[in-house]
Amino acid sequence: MSKIVVAGGGWAGVAAAYAARLAGAEVQLLERTDMLLGTGLVGGILRNNGRFTATEEHIALGMDGLWAVIDANLRHRDVDFPGHEHADLYDVTTIEPAVKGFLEEQGVELQTRTRVSQAAHDGARLTAVAAADRWFEADAFVDATGSFGPQGNCTRHGNGCAMCILRCPSFGGRVSLAQEAGIAELRATRMDGTVGVMSGSCKLHSDSVSPELRTQLADTGVAVVPLPPELQAGKTEMLGAKACQQYALPEFAENLVLLDTGHVKLMTPFFPLDQLRRVPGLENARYEDPYAGGIGNSIRYLAMTPHRADLRSETITNLFVGGEKTGPFVGHTEAMVSGSVAGLNAVLEAEGREPVILPQSLAVGDALAAVGEVMRAGLLSRKLTFSGSWYFERMKDKGLYSTDRDEIGRRVLEAGLSGVFKKAARADGVSAA
Ligand SMILES: Cc1cc2nc3c(=O)[nH]c(=O)nc-3n(C[C@H](O)[C@H](O)[C@H](O)COP(=O)(O)OP(=O)(O)OC[C@H]3O[C@@H](n4cnc5c(N)ncnc54)[C@H](O)[C@@H]3O)c2cc1C
Structure with missing residues (x-):
């Protein structure tokens, strides 16, 4: 049985670990904090716009087990908000223990409070990674350590540590496994060319909004609160700094868009507290993440790894991202789609088998190809998501966007890839696409 180590337990690492288990490997998932899901601990939006298609493709490809856990932890289904249709919102409080329990049931060995900080390699292959003084050997590895912070970067490229869910002071900052393996990584820029991109939403304590807003959010999942004109100044520029270009729309500068994920998700990178409390219904507002959401947010996309179409790093043949x-x-x-392919291909590499490259007749394959194009061309101000901005337009232009589950299932079938994630455990089960 091949052995796979996954570094980082955000959504990418979770999906990589599950996919590698489905493919029959022994899997260790190393996470630096005491919780899985990383930035997903304060996210929640799924299936909005093209993410619907990507999700249903991912399910048809065989990742339905993970999606069933997620779907059992939704607070709202089929929510529309400005620029976004048919969103689902998961419950940020129940999702993490549910996912942790699921991975344990699948036989993934979870090691939390385990921060990878060293790698043993010969420039071409990785043999082991270390967290503190413990070494973990494997046949192949997945780097899913994310791209956030750490604190020094949030100060250098943002407004300083705003005390977000990633909790760098407590658990130590992010360490990139790829960098430890000697790989030169790339950093994304904002639309104006400056380095680093600010996370795009804050969370308010749900008891700190007015009872009327709370009721509306509980009933519908969404509230669009018009901003008094005097508070709109500078908000368009603030949206330009966001990671989530799908939300850089005038409606998000003229209103506060609130979503119910358990927290009240405020769709803006930060918002001065004194101004926020001048908005009707938010007179007592209090930040839950980041704690200093009145000042700033985490900075991300500071460690992206040049990779090949099968998500293998360009230089280390048994390291996938x-x-x-x-x-x-x-x-x-996006993290689950890429993470699952990285996990599957890590197992195929460990067993000397051909990797799977998802075809561009599927949105998930086309998006992975587009990420490669953006990285190779160095177009690093172009954020890519199924849910909006230029990539969603490309999906529509190529006829890839669909909300018809039968049609999506048919496309996966026609690509010869129905249940591909479950077939790799059989020696003859996967053929390269
Ligand atoms: C505030 C906020 C709100 C968001 N809301 C949404 C949303 O509603 N919907 C949506 O689709 N997207 C949302 N996003 C974006 C989304 O969360 C991310 O793009 C995606 O989840 C990234 O997943 P990841 O696994 O690549 O990285 P991360 O989530 O960053 O996870 C990386 C993990 O690796 C761990 N790690 C780092 N270094 C090491 C190491 N050396 N050893 C071991 N572990 C390590 C970290 O602790 C972390 O758990 C949001 C992002 C933020 C910051």
């Missing part, structure tokens, strides 16, 4: 490591690829769905 998922999630934000793959490029300016934004979102949970």
